[in-house]
Amino acid sequence: MKPLVLAAITLLSLGMPTSLQAQEERSIWSGVYTAEQADRGKALHLGVCAKCHGERGDGAGEPDQPQAPAIARASLLRKWDGLSLAALYELIRNTMPPDNPASRSEQNYIDVIAYMLAMTKVPPGEAELPPDPAVLDYIMIGPKP
Numbered sequence: 001m002k003p004l005v006l007a008a009i010t011l012l013s014l015g016m017p018t019s020l021q022a023q024e025e026r027s028i029w030s031g032v033y034t035a036e037q038a039d040r041g042k043a044l045h046l047g048v049c050a051k052c053h054g055e056r057g058d059g060a061g062e063p064d065q066p067q068a069p070a071i072a073r074a075s076l077l078r079k080w081d082g083l084s085l086a087a088l089y090e091l092i093r094n095t096m097p098p099d100n101p102a103s104r105s106e107q108n109y110i111d112v113i114a115y116m117l118a119m120t121k122v123p124p125g126e127a128e129l130p131p132d133p134a135v136l137d138y139i140m141i142g143p144k145p
């Protein structure tokens with residue numbers, strides 16, 4: 001192998017934690033959260049997010065709250081098509097709720113994403129979504145296959 005190619009490969013593998021080297025992109029439709037996790041997320045959604053984003057995440061919040069976008073179903077899939085759950089996680093964690101961003105635990109924020117997927121009729125699977133951007137980066141949002 002040419003030294004330059006070798007150097008490039010070494011650099012690439014240095015940039016990635018060993019446990020992730022074998023990781024491949026997969027879709028949100030491949031069973032990436034659990035029903036139990038979505039249930040936990042539902043409590044947070046109803047307690048914190050629903051007053052602006054609507055109980056069903058359709059953007060129909062309470063009249064005295066600021067106008068907020070839909071965060072489920074077709075709107076979610078369209079707006080975030082081609083992006084990873086890491087992008088969604090970072091946005092929610094760093095900006096929501098707008099009056100008190102980053103006020104919840106990382107576990108709370110990832111659980112609420114599980115519930116957003118459940119509201120979107122994305123089927124649950126066997127393993128929970130972890131609150132870990134390095135893993136979420138490989139889970140891609142897109143239309144139902």
Ligand code: HEC
Pocket residue numbers: 044045048049050051052053065066067068069070071076079091092096097098099112
């Ligand atoms: C006080 C009202 C309010 C609360 C509470 C709130 N949001 Fe929001 N949210 C907004 C507004 C307004 C925007 C649009 C911000 C913008 O476009 O700059 C937004 C944007 C978003 C977006 C981006 C939507 C998109 O596709 O553009 C997501 C996702 C989101 N909120 C999730 C949540 C979650 C999850 C919670 C609960 C932890 C939450 N929000 C709580 C008002 C709220």
